[in-house]
Amino acid sequence: xxxxxxxxxxxxxxxxxxxxxxxxxxxxxxxxxxxxxxxxxxxxxxxxxxxxxxxxxxxxxxxxxxxxxxxxxxxxxxxxxxxxxxxxxxxxxxxxxxxxxxxxxxxxxxxxxxxxxxxxxxxxxxxxxxxxxxxxxxxxxxxxxxxxxxxxxxxxxxxxxxxxxxxxxxxxxxxxxxxxxxxxxxxxxxxxxxxxxxxxxxxxxxxxxxxxxxxxxxxxxxxxxxxxxxxxxxxxxxxxxxxxxxxxxxxxxxxxxxxxxxxxxxxxxxxxxxxxxxxxxxxxxxxxxxxxxxxxxxxxxxxxxxxxxxxxxxxxxxxxxxxxxxxxxxxxxxxxxxxxxxxxxxxxxxxxxxxxxxxxxxxxxxxxxxxxxxxxxxxxxxxxxxxxxxxxxxxxxxxxxxxxxxxxxxxxxxxxxxxxxxxxxxxxxxxxxxxxxxxxxxxxxxxxxxxxxxxxxxxxxxxxxxxxxxxxxxxxxxxxxxxxxxxxxxxxxxxxxxxxxxxxxxxxxxxxxxxxxxxxxxxxxxxxxxxxxxxxxxxxxxxxxxxxxxxxxxxxxxxxxxxxxxxxxxxxxxxxxxxxxxxxxxxxxxxxxxxxxxxxxxxxxxxxxxxxxxxxxxxxxxxxxxxxxxxxxxxxxxxxxxxxxxxxxxxxxxxxxxxxxxxxxxxxxxxxxxxxxxxxxxxxxxxxxxxxxxxxxxxxxxxxxxxxxxxxxxxxxxxxxxxxxxxxxxxxxxxxxxxxxxxxxxxxxxxxxxxxxxxxxxxxxxxxxxxxxxxxxxxxxxxxxxxxxxxxxxxx
Numbered sequence: 101x102x103x104x105x106x107x108x109x110x111x112x113x114x115x116x117x118x119x120x121x122x123x124x125x126x127x128x129x130x131x132x133x134x135x136x137x138x139x140x141x142x143x144x145x146x147x148x149x150x151x152x153x154x155x156x157x158x159x160x161x162x163x164x165x166x167x168x169x170x171x172x173x174x175x176x177x178x179x180x181x182x183x184x185x186x187x188x189x190x191x192x193x194x195x196x197x198x199x200x201x202x203x204x205x206x207x208x209x210x211x212x213x214x215x216x217x218x219x220x221x222x223x224x225x226x227x228x229x230x231x232x233x234x235x236x237x238x239x240x241x242x243x244x245x246x247x248x249x250x251x252x253x254x255x256x257x258x259x260x261x262x263x264x265x266x267x268x269x270x271x272x273x274x275x276x277x278x279x280x281x282x283x284x285x286x287x288x289x290x291x292x293x294x295x296x297x298x299x300x301x302x303x304x305x306x307x308x309x310x311x312x313x314x315x316x317x318x319x320x321x322x323x324x325x326x327x328x329x330x331x332x333x334x335x336x337x338x339x340x341x342x343x344x345x346x347x348x349x350x351x352x353x354x355x356x357x358x359x360x361x362x363x364x365x366x367x368x369x370x371x372x373x374x375x376x377x378x379x380x381x382x383x384x385x386x387x388x389x390x391x392x393x394x395x396x397x398x399x400x401x402x403x404x405x406x407x408x409x410x411x412x413x414x415x416x417x418x419x420x421x422x423x424x425x426x427x428x429x430x431x432x433x434x435x436x437x438x439x440x441x442x443x444x445x446x447x448x449x450x451x452x453x454x455x456x457x458x459x460x461x462x463x464x465x466x467x468x469x470x471x472x473x474x475x476x477x478x479x480x481x482x483x484x485x486x487x488x489x490x491x492x493x494x495x496x497x498x499x500x501x502x503x504x505x506x507x508x509x510x511x512x513x514x515x516x517x518x519x520x521x522x523x524x525x526x527x528x529x530x531x532x533x534x535x536x537x538x539x540x541x542x543x544x545x546x547x548x549x550x551x552x553x554x555x556x557x558x559x560x561x562x563x564x565x566x567x568x569x570x571x572x573x574x575x576x577x578x579x580x581x582x583x584x585x586x587x588x589x590x591x592x593x594x595x596x597x598x599x600x601x602x603x604x605x606x607x608x609x610x611x612x613x614x615x616x617x618x619x620x621x622x623x624x625x626x627x628x629x630x631x632x633x634x635x636x637x638x639x640x641x642x643x644x645x646x647x648x649x650x651x652x653x654x655x656x657x658x659x660x661x662x663x664x665x666x667x668x669x670x671x672x673x674x675x676x677x678x679x680x681x682x683x684x685x686x687x688x689x690x691x692x693x694x695x696x697x698x699x700x701x702x703x704x705x706x707x708x709x710x711x712x713x714x715x716x717x718x719x720x721x722x723x724x725x726x727x728x729x730x731x732x733x734x735x736x737x738x739x740x741x742x743x744x745x746x747x748x749x750x751x752x753x754x755x756x757x758x759x760x761x762x763x764x765x766x767x768x769x770x771x772x773x774x775x776x777x778x779x780x781x782x783x784x785x786x787x788x789x790x791x792x793x794x795x796x797x798x799x800x801x802x803x804x805x806x807x808x809x810x811x812x813x814x815x816x817x818x819x820x821x822x823x824x825x826x827x828x829x830x831x832x833x834x835x836x837x838x839x840x841x842x843x844x845x846x847x848x849x850x851x852x853x854x855x856x857x858x859x860x861x862x863x864x865x866x867x868x869x870x871x872x873x874x875x876x877x878x879x880x881x882x883x884x885x886x887x888x889x890x891x892x893x894x895x896x
Contacts, residue, residue, distance in 0.1 A: 183310075
């Protein structure tokens, strides 16, 4: 076999994929396909047995089907055996399609990377997850998958993240290839094509995608894959496209007399007809191929084969030819991304192969017995490994050692400041305050700033990242000449270089949060901490919600900034006025949602959030910011250092009380969030003029206050903040009026803090273009509406 060495990707700052990689031994280079086939049969059995044990091998207390995907796993076995038992190095990272998780666990078991006690625990508490999970599975899993299309692109964003790391921090551990194993149905997902189309991706020679083209979806045989269209889309994006339709055995038949006609007949069949042919008795295959137009030459070719040979030939697809797969993986172009379309049979080697309803079908006990016999395994010892003196056992041992990883040393501890100490005297929006914070960070806390990387979907300047970009530059896989460098009128210096700290993407929010998630996982992948900050317009958080949530689930830690937000963006109209995002942030696991009102609060809370990013046990953050300037004097930040620190601690815990403007006897409590605070404070002043004592609570994070509410009476060890007790003293009950520029139910839980009567004001309808005063009046969140709600509560 001709070896084509891997070339170094074109970027001078990108690591050589072969650097520090273990050099395969000579016998691994000269692949023994027969040994790989032995391993493939064992992996096929183990993957099916893992699912079988979950469904028939342990008690089922609920009667609910455990499930699993034996057929979807079977189509991937040969592809994954060729990778793990020949091609991969310990530097490579692989995203495995969700339904092939039993194959991954079977392989890890043979490599010595999975304790046998887990083989019977698929989908059980503390056991193997239903889909690969890098944070929950007990064996090596490089990428969490399960969200169709999202997990597949994760390897792409990880490749960019490693390129970025290597350009910023000398000594970053090297990386190899980033491989994604996809089901063909995943190519229906828009996330795939948004990622493929990003201009920087065409330069990522370390990317390798392999599509399991088994031509079946969950419910049916797919009538038309349109492989030519898919090839064209990848090619247009700069990818190398390789199609493995047939194996080498049937390829040899195609060269014989009648062979070309055989190829045309098989390739001209509808997918359903081909799949049906796989299900019939071997004696029927000849006539099904001949049809009504087959020639005498074709019949002679078919007659020269035994029924067993013909049965094997029609199943000889490229995705099941181990020798062809090995050669293909070794020969891909390392200067541009590669996609391999590998034709396979869903359920290959199982009694259910090719059946249109085999997606989640489970083999019966009798069928498992038949499979065990065909794979050379005894059902009395289903988890038996290869005998020590066999070639297969030797290859498993060698590959296990070659692929074994040792944890990377973490980057040095980072001391993120709790405050920058700059005064906030002029009215400012929280969005502009973020821009100032990032720009000041470069000067005031350079070690922290060096770990920050920002990204945005073509809205960097309109989300106030201009000052940061001017100081740090724009990062790019390939440096570009700055044709406007000599333009004296240019305010934003857009210089695309290898050492910049802002990554600009196209207008694709899915790409943005997917990249942020992988940038936020570098601490656990390569021991290098980053603090990713992704900015986008808040109305589009919902568009990015699934991949954002996926990235957090997969262990990525990042800060998502949605700005501008709410109907405060009144001139833009209803299409750009976010309503549900405060609730979304509060409900997202492993993430803290923030909506500070004042620039000082934003500084304190943002620095606090940065300190939680890129560390074990850390959490992501979501900031909902505004373009509305707010007078900092309204916050009444104490001048006394001790009282100022107390205010900061309250702000980062979720909120604080402002001094009451009127009577000390608090008759009603006004609770506000974010840019609406001027109206809340004005309403308190108006009520004071009417002789009504109104307390004012400013929440920086309704999320953290809700957590404080939830932990009351909790029996779990360890407690969090009791900020809700400080904000709403149990012995001083009062009716509540809550108001925010978002859906009012976000704060409705506060009624349970003391059992107070409550009126929740907010936005429940689409907006329209207007000025700010009209927008607040339209939705009933202005000063007059707050005063009216308070008086109405007191009249009851």
